[in-house]
Amino acid sequence: MSRLRLTLAFTGVVLRRLAHDRSALFFMLVLPVGVIVIVGSTFGGTQQVNIGVVDRSGGPVSGAIVATLDRSDGVKLRTYDDAEELDAAVRRRGVDAGLVLPADLDARIGGTEPSTLVFTALPDNAASATARTVVDGALAAVGTPIEAATFARSAGAGGSFDQVLTVARRMEGASGATVEKVDVGPGRKAALSSFALTVPQNLVLFVFITGLASGSALIRLRNLGVLRRSMAMPVSARQAVLGVGLGWFATSLLQSLIIVVIGAVVFGVDWGDPLAATALVLVYSLVGAGAGLVIGVVGRDEDRTGAITPIVGIVLGALGGCMVPLEVFPDTMTTVAHVVPHYWAMVAWQKVVFDGAGIGSIVPSLAVLGGLGAVCVVVAGASLRRDLVGA
């Protein structure tokens, strides 16, 4: 189809020029990955949870709980001699949370009387919430075989409680499923990997910044007169916009793909449902390219636009949850954040990456982002025509 070929001629030029442009490639690819590494490892420090433990029991069950906690990803365990010392550490924020395993813990296992574990943390503290999840996970991991053993004995299985417990543990190890079900699934993993949040945040941030940056490239093309000149050929302004936009869409897509792959391979990010993640990457690349087209068609001064857009990109990104997670936003901020595409993208990524949600649960975000991208392309096409031929 010859009209498509004309459109693709513009796309080809965009990509060809990009391939020539080392600095653009640097800003597009090297910079985001660098930022991800820096931000990821900086926040890695704060996202690691420090848990203090006092083990008064010293038996096999309390030992198993301590060992499980110690093995958990992103947990740094400190042992304390008594509860007061631990409380002081929690109050000083020396640790994010404390767990006291009572002296009667092991003794009461298998009996009818419950034993009480004491979890201490400061209120309104994200790290302590994470610590709580970790502790719950550890208790479940250790507790499930114990429950199984208790159940088995009460159901009349022979042997001592300890023997039954050992058998139950082996069974569980063989099936491998019991522990996974208990709160150790994607939810906990996501809460602990510092990159699971920062890589999507930077993906959303940088794809949009790249889109805006291509806007000043379009202003340059207009100022150079190449676009106007191409209007002297049998091509429509819409084809030009589509072709150029397609080039940037492809660029954004490439950038996304690289961040996704590096995120997965190097930083161990689990991107969740492939269909949902792909759809999100596609519509968000469309938004980035569309925003670039609009800036490129409306703007006049390429240098000034080029200087302002990264700042705008960062501010919008911060507003949309690319710097700090949306959960810590006050309510009014969250309401305001709805106006930036980043917000919709981050909400969707959190669902996909943290909650393991499928494409069905991110439909609102996909619709908003896709609609926004399409509107941008249409608006840019119309304004470019007005700008180029004065009609």
Add this chain to the structure above:
Amino acid sequence: MEPVLTCEGLIRRFGSRTAVDGVDLRVEKGETYGLLGPNGAGKTTTISMVAGILEPDAGSIVIAGRPMSTGPSPAKRLVGLVPQDIALYPDLSAEENLRFFGRLQGLRGRHLDARVHAVLELVGLSDRSRDRIDAYSGGMKRRVNIAAGLIHEPALLILDEPTVGVDPQSRNQILESIEALGGAGLSVLYTTHYMEEAERLCRRVGIIDDGRLVAEGTRRELVAMVGEHDRVVVSAEGDLDSLARAVKGLPGALDLVRGPDPEHFEVTTASAPGLLAAIVAAAPGAGASVTGLEVREPDLEAVFLHLTGKALRD
């Protein structure tokens, strides 16, 4: 034979300014037509409408029988526009630029390859075709700019002041290639504010001023409008206003125009010899002294002066 270009009643306003005010043009097949006018006369605005990159407020444009529009009109395949300013991707090579514009004109495959080579050859840049445009000299950029307008073998080549800001050598090269194209039968619409270029290249010239075509014809026809008259260029010092008034009253003096600068004015006369002595004699009485007198054959410059009362170049 059907003309390559016919436009009638072209009007274009920018806000309250009427940049082009009712221009009619006709370019015959194989003809090189010059649009001659000073800065801001409306040359670029006119040809932008002709090339379909600017919407006219009124008027019609027909290219070899096909209506031109700002949309993707098929008439655009017949026109090659060479804009006044270099309109090329500076970070791509000449070849890449030409390929791009060739594709937009619907060329592809071997035909596109062949055309790219042919136009590079024509502008003498075959050996530099892989260099980036921003590594070219000003004259070379101009040549690629022209090549891009020729890539699809248009029926009408429109050149907008292609020699502005170009060194004499490149300029000559550009003029020669345009002469060659004209000689080969291509129709050319050439805008310039250099009278010599219009005289050298164009069979017919339209003189445009303030958005209006004030005269049109061959050089001979235009010069005849001034009459069989000589032009006397007077250089003087002192009270030129008073001297000009005195000269205007002399017997034999016809038109008088100030310019092109404050120390000069021009008088047209049927008989130069008699007038020269009279001018020199009139000077002391007017408080001025004549520093030079030059008699010129009438040319397009004189025609422009005669018609508009202004010098072509400011």
